[in-house]
Amino acid sequence: MSSDAQIENRRRTAEQAAFWLLTLQSEELSTAQHAELIDWLRESPLHISEMLRASLVQRDLAAFKHWQRIARLDDASSGAVIALHGNPTAAAPNAVAAPTGPATPSDPAARSFPVHHHLRSALLLAAGVAGLCLLGMLAFTRLDQTVLRTQLGERREMTLADSSVVDLAPDSELVVRYRTRERLIVLNHGEALFHVAKNPSRPFIVQAAATRVRAVGTVFNVERGDEGVSITVVEGRVSVSQQPAPAAANSPAESCATALCLGADEQVSISPAGRATSVRKVQSEAEVGWASGQLVFENETIAEIAHRFNLYNRTQIQVLDADLAARRISGIFRVSDPESFVAFIQSVAGAQVAQRDSNHIALGSQARTSNGTVQQ
């Protein structure tokens, strides 16, 4: 039913899509090319589906196993290739002696065995040529800045261009600004754990409000909330400093005198006014347990703990009783399992579920159960 013109049109779109796919995979895009790609994608859903199809073709080619049955281009300039057609064994020594020697994949010895093909196909597949990955790829093309954001209940781990890894806690936002001389991360709000790739000539700096944390190769956590900024070091050392005033933003590098050095298992908090607490010794693994799906609490109020769970889960816990909310407990919980916490405080703190529907659990104390009786 499709006319020649339609087929021609489809072919042209398919070719454009394939071209963009290859461009995304092989090169860094300029801002102008970004605009071009975005505009092209926004023209028609057909353009998006063609990109998906182009990546499917690529996937099929990567999984294809019968290349030896595909006719070779007769290339007169390469004697080895022609000779191999007729007599592979006799030609093999030529292939080695030929100028293109090591790059002569038609050498039977270098030809992939089925097992290798399999493995490579699998690897190529795993390399994520498929589907919307190509959109994701844009996320790591070199640009001035990248904004990473998580919503409530969402935790995200990302590898940055220098292979440092960021774990972003729920409801957090940070901006990655990589420059030649430094790697700058601005934590707008929330909490993040950084595994910094070593590069002494390009310090890794996390800025949260006026606090700057500088690292070379280390693992540390920065939390920025209403009560200020809290920094915990898991591995290595970082230096923490305050920027003077926003007005003097382009001051030279922070002087060592004002910087605070923090080592493994040390934590410091800085108030919104810029006042630092003294350095505390902490169990850093517990402090950053959130990144591996654990919430660790030591002597924290039930209200604080409930708030933490609510950040990570759709099911929201509400503590009705003020005394209960102020009680302090310790424990380790799975982030994704608020029920275990509810069960825990029911047994440990004598709380009672006052009300429950699909996404909401309200907790009261035993003294205020629904039938009004006071229990012991």
Added chain:
Amino acid sequence: MATAGGGSSKLSEWFREWQLPLRRFLARRRSGCAADIEDIAQEVFLRLLRYDRSELIDYPQAYLFKIASNVSAEWAMRSSRRMPHHSEWLTELVDALSPEAQLEREAVDEQLHAAIDALPARAREIVRLHFGDGLTHEAIAHRLGVTRKIVKRDMARAYASLRISLDNLD
């Protein structure tokens, strides 16, 4: 630049994490339906339109990342309802143990074989050198005595031809 190549393996690790649902879907394409591709494309398209163009261009990574992850999350939800056995896909692809997967793979290979044979000679050679012999675009350009640009253009044309002949054979 240096980071481009070095970053790609990290990229793939990362993709593996959050693109699984989509890849499952794509791996199932032959037995699934083309309508899924259109659905996903439509979904991405609508989301692209919801955002301001200049914002998209300034922060394409942030927006596209969000769009891609949302669509793939939604797809994961849908697919878990529709394809309860999808977790087997990876084993099938890597080991090709399942007889059905094997048959399917062979059928695809046969179609692909015919389609590759029908390509113009140079495009066919470029595709063969890249996917069969594992040469980079640069090495292919060097070997065939053409520019990288031509390699890329021929490759794109080859993808387009293959995409159309495979579609017609479906």
